Amino acid sequence: xxxxxxxxxxxxxxxxxxxxxxxxxxxxxxxxxxxxxxxxxxxxxxxxxxxxxxxxxxxxxxxxxxxxxxxxxxxxxxxxxx
Amino acid sequence: xxxxxxxxxxxxxxxxxxxxxxxxxxxxxxxxxxxxxxxxxxxxxxxxxxxxxxxxxxxxxxxxxxxxxxxxxxxxxxxxxxxxxxxxxxxxxxxxxxxxxxxxxxxxxxxxxxxxxxxxxxxxxxxxxxxxxxxxxxxxxxxxxxxxxxxxxxxxxxxxxxxxxxxxxxxxxxxxxxxxxxxxxxxxxxxxxxxxxxxxxxxxxxxxxxxxxxxxxxxxxxxxxx
Numbered sequence: 416x417x418x419x420x421x422x423x424x425x426x427x428x429x430x431x432x433x434x435x436x437x438x439x440x441x442x443x444x445x446x447x448x449x450x451x452x453x454x455x456x457x458x459x460x461x462x463x464x465x466x467x468x469x470x471x472x473x474x475x476x477x478x479x480x481x482x483x484x485x486x487x488x489x490x491x492x493x494x495x496x497x
Numbered sequence: 498x499x500x501x502x503x504x505x506x507x508x509x510x511x512x513x514x515x516x517x518x519x520x521x522x523x524x525x526x527x528x529x530x531x532x533x534x535x536x537x538x539x540x541x542x543x544x545x546x547x548x549x550x551x552x553x554x555x556x557x558x559x560x561x562x563x564x565x566x567x568x569x570x571x572x573x574x575x576x577x578x579x580x581x582x583x584x585x586x587x588x589x590x591x592x593x594x595x596x597x598x599x600x601x602x603x604x605x606x607x608x609x610x611x612x613x614x615x616x617x618x619x620x621x622x623x624x625x626x627x628x629x630x631x632x633x634x635x636x637x638x639x640x641x642x643x644x645x646x647x648x649x650x651x652x653x654x655x656x657x658x659x660x661x662x663x664x665x666x667x668x669x670x671x672x673x674x675x676x677x678x679x680x681x682x683x684x685x686x687x688x689x690x691x692x693x694x695x696x697x698x699x700x701x702x703x704x705x706x707x708x709x710x711x712x713x714x715x716x717x718x719x720x721x722x723x
Contacts, residue, residue: 430646433606485556485592487599488646
């Protein structure tokens with residue numbers, strides 16, 4: 416079965432995100448007030464062939480641990496769709 | 498016998514020829530090693546040079562750490578051989594887990610290309626023995642991702658072990674504890690963001706880089722003499 420996985424990779428909470436901070440400072444200039452905690456991450460989409468959803472998730476999580484994220488500074492979140 | 502220095506060339510490396518010239522000037526015998534090789538030639542020192550290995554896609558060093566040569570570099574290090582990673586090479590060593598921590602984007606989100614002053618925090622290492630503790634050396638930086646980070650508990654251990662070897666006198670990139678260069682627990686692997694190979698000739702503005710690279714050669718001579 417083919418599953419489509421979306422992986423969101425974000426800097427871990429507590430690690431300064433200069434890109435997010437810059438965007439946060441820029442938004443009020445455009446009239447968007449009341450915006451806080453802007454964080455910038457990346458999204459990686461892929462399809463994976465696996466016998467079950469559990470297996471697909473396990474494989475994508477392994478990819479995250481080994482390559483897609485750097486566990487020292489980043490966290491990841493996997494969303495799967497059939 | 499002159500020291501044999503293997504300089505690993507990844508697709509996107511761009512400082513390998515500077516390293517080659519400087520190590521030759523220092524009396525060593527440098528040779529290029531293509532990243533796709535799965536074994537190193539007989540070398541005493543491995544250099545991971547600066548550049549943009551594999552385009553720095555995904556993260557700096559993230560793909561380079563899986564280049565076939567990296568298993569051989571790990572074996573070289575396990576056997577006590579010296580390894581130095583300069584700039585992108587430092588990023589590769591962190592991604593490979595051969596050095597602790599990770600390099601983030603510079604705090605100011607600017608690519609930095611300038612001379613910086615560095616303090617030698619630990620001069621009792623194979624990479625700094627030609628300097629005295631506390632000496633300030635001048636070496637250029639040239640990077641966008643040099644903002645080193647590790648967990649606070651890890652930093653405490655690194656400091657206690659003397660693994661923080663070089664610090665920025667005036668932190669240019671937000672690096673935790675102003676770390677510019679650090680070693681592994683056995684002091685066989687050293688990574689730094691500044692480029693010592695660009696500061697080995699007075700005509701270029703500084704010869705302090707030779708303190709770092711020359712120390713490595715001294716270490717081999719001392720080892721051979723024992």
